[in-house]
Structures are given as C-alpha cells and as structure tokens.
Amino acid sequence: MTDPIYQTDALIAEDIDAYLEQHQNKSMLRFITCGSVDDGKSTLIGRLLYDSKMIFEDQLAALENDSRRVGTQGQDIDFALLVDGLAAEREQGITIDVAYRFFATEKRKFIVADCPGHEQYTRNMVTGASTADCAVILIDARKGVLVQTRRHSFLCHQLGIRNLVLAVNKMDLIDYDETKFNAIVSDYAKFAESIGIESFHAVPISGLAGDNITSRSDNTDWYGGPVLIDLLETMQIGNTASQKKPFRMPVQWVNRPNLDFRGFSGLIASGTVKPGDELRSLPSGKTSTVKSVVTMDGELDEAVAGQSITITLEEEIDCSRGDVLATADDPPEVADQFETTIVWMDDEPLVVGRGYWLKLGTQMVSVTIAEPKYEIDVNTVEHLASQTLNLNQIGVCEITTDRRIVFNPYTENRALGGFILIDKITNHTVGAGMLHFSLRRSQNVHWQPTDITRDHHASMKNQTPRVLWFTGLSGSGKSTIANEVEKKLALMNRHTFLLDGDNVRHGLNKDLGFTESDRIENIRRIGEVAKLMTDAGLIVLTAFISPFRADRQLVRDMIDGGEFIEIHVDTPLEVAEARDVKGLYKKAREGKLKNFTGIDSPYEPPESPEIRVNTVEMTPEEAADHIIAKILPLK
Numbered sequence: 001m002t003d004p005i006y007q008t009d010a011l012i013a014e015d016i017d018a019y020l021e022q023h024q025n026k027s028m029l030r031f032i033t034c035g036s037v038d039d040g041k042s043t044l045i046g047r048l049l050y051d052s053k054m055i056f057e058d059q060l061a062a063l064e065n066d067s068r069r070v071g072t073q074g075q076d077i078d079f080a081l082l083v084d085g086l087a088a089e090r091e092q093g094i095t096i097d098v099a100y101r102f103f104a105t106e107k108r109k110f111i112v113a114d115c116p117g118h119e120q121y122t123r124n125m126v127t128g129a130s131t132a133d134c135a136v137i138l139i140d141a142r143k144g145v146l147v148q149t150r151r152h153s154f155l156c157h158q159l160g161i162r163n164l165v166l167a168v169n170k171m172d173l174i175d176y177d178e179t180k181f182n183a184i185v186s187d188y189a190k191f192a193e194s195i196g197i198e199s200f201h202a203v204p205i206s207g208l209a210g211d212n213i214t215s216r217s218d219n220t221d222w223y224g225g226p227v228l229i230d231l232l233e234t235m236q237i238g239n240t241a242s243q244k245k246p247f248r249m250p251v252q253w254v255n256r257p258n259l260d261f262r263g264f265s266g267l268i269a270s271g272t273v274k275p276g277d278e279l280r281s282l283p284s285g286k287t288s289t290v291k292s293v294v295t296m297d298g299e300l301d302e303a304v305a306g307q308s309i310t311i312t313l314e315e316e317i318d319c320s321r322g323d324v325l326a327t328a329d330d331p332p333e334v335a336d337q338f339e340t341t342i343v344w345m346d347d348e349p350l351v352v353g354r355g356y357w358l359k360l361g362t363q364m365v366s367v368t369i370a371e372p373k374y375e376i377d378v379n380t381v382e383h384l385a386s387q388t389l390n391l392n393q394i395g396v397c398e399i400t401t402d403r404r405i406v407f408n409p410y411t412e413n414r415a416l417g418g419f420i421l422i423d424k425i426t427n428h429t430v431g432a433g434m435l436h437f438s439l440r441r442s443q444n445v446h447w448q449p450t451d452i453t454r455d456h457h458a459s460m461k462n463q464t465p466r467v468l469w470f471t472g473l474s475g476s477g478k479s480t481i482a483n484e485v486e487k488k489l490a491l492m493n494r495h496t497f498l499l500d501g502d503n504v505r506h507g508l509n510k511d512l513g514f515t516e517s518d519r520i521e522n523i524r525r526i527g528e529v530a531k532l533m534t535d536a537g538l539i540v541l542t543a544f545i546s547p548f549r550a551d552r553q554l555v556r557d558m559i560d561g562g563e564f565i566e567i568h569v570d571t572p573l574e575v576a577e578a579r580d581v582k583g584l585y586k587k588a589r590e591g592k593l594k595n596f597t598g599i600d601s602p603y604e605p606p607e608s609p610e611i612r613v614n615t616v617e618m619t620p621e622e623a624a625d626h627i628i629a630k631i632l633p634l635k
Contacts, residue, residue: 026109031134034115036148039138040169044207045114051214052103107233122392123345133237134163141174145187151378154195160414163235164200172206176219203228242305246330247271250361251323255310263310269415274302278328281319282406287328288313322363324406335438336404342397344389346430353520355554357422366402366557410434424550457537461495465534467559470543472569473598475576477615478543484624486541501544514595520551527555547603566609573598
C-alpha cells in the first residue's frame with residue numbers, strides 16, 4: 001500500500017531541538033480547503049501531509065488499517081482518513097467539524113484547516129476562514145462549479161481572503177481533459193468577477209494520484225503554471241502585509257508584576273513599534289511615548305505585526321484591557337453605530353432589537369441589531385428583503401453598541417473590524433460579522449454636557465433615583481401594585497413617575513404591535529425614558545409584562561449600577577387567567593389575539609429578582625408595603 005522507502009525527517013528522532021530550531025525562522029502560512037461536498041478536500045490535505053513526510057510510523061500503520069476497514073479506495077491508502085477524525089465523519093464519508101493540521105516543507109510551515117462542505121456546516125467553515133491567509137477552493141472536475149463553490153468563494157472574499165487557489169480536483173476521472181478544465185476555470189472566473197474577486201490561481205490536480213500537488217504531472221503536459229505547493233510556498237502572508245499598515249495593538253491586560261513595572265500587553269494586529277514612537281490610547285485619546293518593548297526573551301529594538309509584546313510608556317496614561325494602542329498621528333476610528341455584514345450561526349434566528357454581546361478584539365460591549373437592510377443570496381449575489389437572519393444566512397445590518405468602540409473597517413484591519421456575537425442568556429456564539437463603516441450620525445451626534453448634573457437633580461429632591469421594574473403576566477396585578485407603591489411614596493414626599501404598559505401605547509409606543517421584535521422595541525424605549533427620568537432625579541415605576549429576560553437585562557444595563565430594581569409580581573398563569581380583568585385571555589384562547597404572553601408567546605420569569613411578591617398570598621396593599629420596606633431608605 002505504501003512506499004517502502006517512506007521515511008519521516010530523521011532529525012525529529014535524533015535531535016528534536018535541532019529540528020525545532022531548523023523550523024523556527026520559517027514563515028507560517030495559514031490556509032483553508034473549502035468547496036462542495038465530496039470535492040476531495042480531506043484527501044488533498046492527507047496527500048500534502050503524506051508527501052511532506054509528516055506522518056509517523058504509528059500514524060501510517062493506523063492509516064493503512066483504517067483504509068482497509070472503512071476507506072473508499074480498496075487496498076490503497078484513503079488519505080481523507082488522516083483528517084476526518086470524528087467517528088461520524090468516517091461513517092458518512094464527510095467532513096463535519098473544522099480539522100486543523102500542521103505540516104512543513106523546506107521553505108515554509110503551514111497550518112491548514114479542512115472546512116466542511118455541507119451547507120448546514122457553513123458556520124464551521126466561517127470559523128476556519130476567519131484566520132486564514134489563503135483559501136484553496138476545490139472543484140470536482142466531473143461536476144464543475146456548484147452552489148457551495150459559490151457560497152464558500154463569496155464567504156472567503158467577504159472575510160478578506162485575497163489569496164485564492166482554484167484547485168480543479170479529480171482530473172484523473174476525466175482523463176486529464178484540458179478543454180473541460182478550461183471550461184470550469186472560465187465558468188468560475190465569471191462568478192468571481194461578479195462578487196469582486198480580482199484574481200485567483202487555477203491548478204489541475206488529483207489529490208488521490210498526486211498530480212500537480214508537490215511535483216509536476218506528466219498527465220497534464222498542457223499545463224504550464226506552478227504546482228500547488230509552489231503556490232503555497234510563495235504567496236504573501238497576512239502578517240507581512242500587516243506590517244506595512246499603521247500600528248494597532250488591542251490591550252489584553254495591564255502587566256504589573258511589581259511596583260516598579262507597568263506595561264501594556266497584547267498581540268500586535270498591524271504595523272511596527274519601537275522605543276521612541278508616539279502612541280495614542282483609544283478611546284481616551286491620550287498620547288505617550290514608547291519607553292521599551294518587552295518580551296519574555298528581553299527587550300526588542302522593534303516589534304512587528306503577529307508578535308505578542310508588552311509596551312512600557314514614558315508618560316503614565318489611563319489605559320486598560322479593551323483599549324487600543326495606535327500610531328498617534330494615524331489612529332483608528334471610534335464610534336457606536338455601524339453598517340456591517342453578519343453571518344448568522346445559530347439555530348435560533350436573529351431577534352431584531354434584542355441585546356447581544358459583541359466581542360471585537362479585546363473589547364466586549366452590548367449591541368442591538370436593526371432589521372436587515374437585505375439578505376445576500378450567495379448563488380446569484382442578489383439582495384433579498386428580509387426581516388431576520390436564520391442559520392447560515394448572510395445579511396447587511398446596522399448595529400448600535402451601548403458605548404463607543406475602537407475599530408477599523410474589516411477591509412483595512414481584520415483584527416479591529418471582525419467581531420462575533422454572543423447570546424447573553426446562553427453564552428453561545430450566534431454570529432460573526434465584519435464592520436464596513438461607522439454611520440454618519442454616530443460621528444456627528446455628540447453628548448452635550450450640562451451644568452446641572454443628575455446628582456444635583458437627585459439632591460434637590462432629597463432622594464436616590466431608582467427604577468422599580470414590575471414584571472409579570474397579564475392580570476398578575478403589576479399596575480395595581482405599582483399604583484399602590486407610588487401612592488405610599490407620594491405620602492412620604494418622594495418624587496415619582498409611573499410608566500404603565502397600556503398608557504405608553506397610547507402615545508410613545510403607539511406605532512408598535514405585539515410581535516417579538518415590537519415587544520423588544522417597546523421595552524427598549526421605556527428603558528430609555530426611565531433612564532432620562534432617573535437623570536432628572538425621579539423614582540420611576542414601570543408596569544410591563546416585559547416577558548423576555550434578555551430585554552429586562554438590556555434595561556438593567558442602561559441604568560446606573562444599583563438603581564435598577566426588578567420586582568417579579570409572581571402570579572400563576574391559571575390565577576391570572578381566572579382574573580382576566582380585560583378579557584384578553586379569553587380572546588387569546590379563542591384565537592382572536594395572537595402573540596399573547598402565557599398562551600402562544602412565552603414568559604421568562606426572573607431568575608434572581610431583587611424583590612418577589614406573591615399576589616395569591618398578598619393583597620395589593622400588603623405587596624406594596626413589602627416593596628416599600630425592601631427599598632427604604634431611598635435617600
């Protein structure tokens with residue numbers, strides 16, 4: 001089955017330190033293989049590992065055994081088994097998860113990510129592509145350009161991969177036909193041009209037979225271009241290009257090993273830095289001069305993109321994790337509203353207006369996403385109308401963060417332009433995105449400081465502002481209890497205002513319905529109003545069903561720490577429905593009222609509210625007394 005003289009680098013066994021030193025100064029290329037199902041991605045990587053002598057004796061023996069047992073090549077080696085490590089992958093003969101493999105040649109080191117071809121695993125492909133400098137897009141010579149070929153090419157282009165290799169595979173199955181190869185390349189070139197791909201290299205290969213992978217094949221004497229490994233060994237690496245850009249380093253942590261040392265540690269995203277350079281810390285905008293560039297091996301005269309370093313500064317400035325150190329005269333932008341492209345990666349669809357965590361570099365902020373401007377059909381590149389994004393869909397959306405973040409457009413700097421979205425409740429990564437530009441309004445609208453502060457407003461009223469957020473099912477007694485609490489506070493000369501769910505829908509939220517996105521926007525607006533009222537020094541009472549935990553958390557995040565008090569008016573559904581003061585439950589049961597909480601729309605009760613009242617056991621007045629006792633003293 002195998003070459004009898006197959007032998008790995010003897011230096012590995014003889015002197016591992018010498019072997020590592022030999023590879024230490026080689027450049028590293030990260031690339032992915034992608035394309036449609038069964039185009040031969042795993043086989044190609046297996047062949048690269050085999051031909052680069054990166055398979056050890058025990059691996060080779062296991063590979064031969066597995067090839068006989070579950071392989072697809074009879075008694076010959078099934079190279080795909082070197083990469084498809086999951087049991088489900090071997091059973092089905094497909095790639096499911098991203099598999100990373102390392103190999104090296106005399107000229108360069110490589111990390112290759114084998115990305116799955118199935119549409120349902122597109123999110124896994126995006127993960128692999130997000131850190132790649134090159135994409136090898138495989139096409140089965142028998143099938144030509146397929147839907148997933150287009151999808152993966154589009155995603156690679158969107159993710160900023162500019163080094164593309166079109167590997168037309170399985171040429172042995174079409175008798176190395178030059179005409180068919182040229183037709184496939186021509187077909188792909190038309191699509192590539194339509195999505196903005198300016199150039200690519202096309203190579204006719206056979207992953208199984210080894211044609212044009214590490215050496216030129218006699219079967220394709222009509223092909224005069226470089227073989228695949230030559231392309232991979234000579235193409236430009238991202239770090240090399242990044243070194244020519246302005247200096248950017250997201251601060252990962254402030255290094256304080258002792259009282260005499262204070263440095264800022266991080267991975268250089270772009271540019272170079274050396275002692276004497278003037279840097280600007282963002283978002284504060286403060287400047288200072290580099291005193292030294294420190295690593296575990298000592299101080300450096302200069303550091304470049306891709307290195308992890310610690311920078312000490314001559315002048316002490318306020319800088320912490322999440323800030324960005326940048327070239328003083330060419331800093332990145334700072335904004336809180338953006339146009340983005342988002343790839344949705346969760347089984348649950350995007351909820352417009354809901355708060356998610358956005359992680360960009362070392363920055364973590366809360367973000368809300370507007371209804372997509374459009375969804376992109378990756379097959380036709382058409383812009384389709386869409387109200388949300390479902391699994392693996394791609395859309396252009398406007399987003400708003402709860403505070404200004406430091407960024408560059410993704411096309412200029414992947415580290416400061418690429419982000420992930422995280423669900424606040426489950427902590428699942430639900431999306432990945434690329435920042436295009438900041439919205440003009442975010443740059444032109446500034447906060448206007450006033451001389452009379454919120455503390456002054458509060459001291460005039462002799463009280464501490466609060467938001468008493470009453471949540472519970474319809475009919476639980478929220479409005480009744482909130483009204484009782486406000487009356488008692490009024491008798492105590494407290495300055496209050498009650499925002500009731502029904503009342504605000506007569507004016508402020510008159511335009512909103514009861515869909516999930518409308519309910520989220522309803523709560524967001526109330527949160528903003530409540531925040532303004534606390535700035536005026538008031539105690540604000542709100543009585544809203546506010547059924548979703550994430551939306552109540554969004555309001556909590558808006559309000560200054562300690563001023564938001566969640567009050568769960570805890571009433572069982574059957575009790576609330578029996579009361580049915582407004583006849584709403586009856587309408588919902590009859591199907592005349594859609595999206596009614598507790599019937600055909602969920603209610604997520606608070607997990608740890610500051611106050612809980614049980615209206616089965618308490619009268620409204622007793623509940624109000626209980627709440628007053630909990631929140632006093634309010635001063």
